[in-house]
Amino acid sequence: QSVLTQPPSVSEAPRQRVTISCSGSRSNIGNNAVNWYQQVPGKAPKLLIYYDDLKSSGVSDRFSGSKSGTSASLAIRGLRSEDEADYYCSAWDDILNTWVFGGGTKLTVL
Amino acid sequence: QVQLQESGPGLVKPSETLSLTCTVSGGSIRGYYWSWIRQPPGKGLECIGYISYTGSTNYNPSLRSRVTMSVDTSKNHFSLSVSSVTAADTAFYYCARQVRVAGTSGWFYYFDSWGQGTLVSVSS
Numbered sequence: 001q002s003v004l005t006q007p008p009s010v011s012e013a014p015r016q017r018v019t020i021s022c023s024g025s026r027s028n029i030g031n032n033a034v035n036w037y038q039q040v041p042g043k044a045p046k047l048l049i050y051y052d053d054l055k056s057s058g059v060s061d062r063f064s065g066s067k068s069g070t071s072a073s074l075a076i077r078g079l080r081s082e083d084e085a086d087y088y089c090s091a092w093d094d095i096l097n098t099w100v101f102g103g104g105t106k107l108t109v110l
Numbered sequence: 111q112v113q114l115q116e117s118g119p120g121l122v123k124p125s126e127t128l129s130l131t132c133t134v135s136g137g138s139i140r141g142y143y144w145s146w147i148r149q150p151p152g153k154g155l156e157c158i159g160y161i162s163y164t165g166s167t168n169y170n171p172s173l174r175s176r177v178t179m180s181v182d183t184s185k186n187h188f189s190l191s192v193s194s195v196t197a198a199d200t201a202f203y204y205c206a207r208q209v210r211v212a213g214t215s216g217w218f219y220y221f222d223s224w225g226q227g228t229l230v231s232v233s234s
Binding site: 033035056097099 | 145147154155156157159168169170171204211213218219220221222224225226227
């Protein structure tokens, strides 16, 4: 059971838009920045979004992050087949005193 | 462009100690925090903890009693030990650089560079 809650999977057609939600609590998302990582099968995670909505260097403008209260979202527009991956949200937890992650969301581009 | 590379045994016997090293190239280990994150096959990510280049540590409370991290700035590498391992410790182990940046309301952090990961299996 992950501290941050994400849907296990999402799917959408090419060129469409999809959002991935990440729900937490005051001790993590509510009080700290959210980061998003993309993990292509068989590879290490890669930083996508940091400090809630800032894109890491080289990340396409098709990716955007947002946060409100104790929830965050990752949006991907203009879906492409190469976007198929697992996406993880993460934040520092002030009570657990460690980094916490969502369980990951598998994105399928139909 | 900093690069990280994990190294260590891929197979450890139950009750023994798992030991890994992460070598940093293309940049200095000084000035940053360095983390270990693991991922059981087919499952999600778990932060094991991190160590600063000065040697101060922060361990995940769920693993604290079994984890030790160390850093060697002269060799530009840092290490992880997990004692008394069981099958539940079988996972891909990643090392990562943790960056600290000043924000409008304080510091914020993120993992900006990751090693490729190494699979450690616990089995007799």
